[in-house]
Amino acid sequence: MPLVLAVAIVASQDRPYGDEDPHETYAGEMAALRKLAQEALREPSSADDTHAYVDLLQALLGFEGVDVWAEHLDGLNDEEFEVPCPACASENFIAFGTHGYFSTTDSRYMCEGSARKVPLAPRHPSEMADSARRLHARAIADGRPGIADKLTFVFGDAHCADCG
Known part of the structure; x- marks a missing residue:
């Protein structure tokens, strides 16, 4: 799922691009990704798969800048x-x-x-x-x-x- 990959990059503490906060540097892109995550959460297909739903919630949190849960919310699935x-x-x-x-x-x-x-x-x-x-x-x-x-x-x- 592309949004899950994107949030893994955003939330990662291993930032090859320096100490810049991607939420500030790429604010427009983050807004677009938040919107996509919100739309995906409303899709009927996400309603059928609890794991995918949690992954999308995790992505939304990452795009909102809640990094700790962007990396660890998947514990809900486990x-x-x-x-x-x-x-x-x-x-x-x-x-x-x-x-x-x-x-x-x-x-x-x-x-x-x-x-x-x-x-x-x-x-x-x-x-x-x-x-x-x-x-x-x-x-x-x-x-x-x-x-x-x-x-x-x-x-x-x-x-x-x-x-x-």
Whole structure:
């Protein structure tokens, strides 16, 4: 998908063209790419494929300059994010979906076992930061309640399975 490739280039921190911010240097092009991403999200074909929908949301965020989610929103498709604990640096898997809604340090959490799983606390959309709230509203408006629900956990609260 060309928009996904374009956003990967835009959001990349490896910028061979120097320290210039592509959103400032190529503002007109970014506006055109944002418009294309918004149009693609409204296409009926994107309604059939959840992965493509998330990829397009990710592209839209990149063209808006929300680089961190332009590179990592695809964790919605995997129903998992891997993040280090800010207190103890343990790698935590934040799972939300098929396997439940929890954090754990066990990379094999999807296999039934004795992994410690700390429940996630979803965040109400009204308490989300602006970009998260916009994503949630967009998913609802586009008829994607499953994606909207996952976003409440992604932007909710998690505790480290090692240090609590």
